[in-house]
Amino acid sequence: MKQEIRKVDMRILEGKLRINSRSKKVAVYTKHYLEAKYGVPFDLAVSSRNIIMLDTDVDSEEALAELQAIGMALTKEFGGTCLIFKTPNGYHLVHVQYVPHRLWRQFYSLLKVAIKKGDIKYVDLAHVEATLRRDYATLRLNQEKLIWSFP
Amino acid sequence: MVRVKPSPEVTVEPDPDEIDVLKEIVREEEKILSVARARLKMFEERKYLLEHFLPREYFFYTVIPSKEEKKK
Secondary structure, eight states: OHHHHHHHHHHHHHTOOOEEESOHHHHHHHHHHHHHHHOSOEEEEEEESSSEEEEEOOOSHHHHHHHHHHHHHHHHHHOSEEEEEEOSSSEEEEEESOOOHHHHHHHHHHHHHHHHHTSSOSBOHHHHHHHHHHTSEEEEOSSOEEEEEEO | OOOOOOOOOOOOOOOHHHHHHHHHHHHHHHHHHHHHHHHHHHHHHHHIIIIIISOGGGOEEEEEEOHHHHHO
């Protein structure tokens, strides 16, 4: 039992502990419970296996323009609406449209190649790689403000 | 029949110090209210995103350690 607790503690220190839940209430309760138990702050994030979500850690007009271009391309390809949110460090893009998981994965794989080639400069490669590794995309909910939507 | 004698009107001179204190309190309250309003707006926007746009079947919530904690 002690070993188990130590294991969990190590995972928290490394920032790897992730708990998924379908229910918002359960997630919020878990967040407060973990904060009280371990005395470290936790964040709430939204995740999906069918909705494309991108993260940029650069706060510049070029980064925003790049995200807008990706958003327009996504809307043209799959339909739906693209939303861009301002976060303290950069921007979040959420493509509000159901995309079959196979296509969703394909998109992220192509995006990874494009980032490595240098065609796409500002989208966070670590986020894309983590998304492909976990098989679901996650965005932290931190003081988001809607700044752009298309169409 | 009982007649009630009207009480003489009393006017209190406002104490200038007290006015300053009250103004300070009002200012503080307004600050708190503005923060609360901003938070409420933020919450509404998030709620809008989560509950209006995204269909429930296609997303779930994740609890993750805060970034500040990761840096340590």
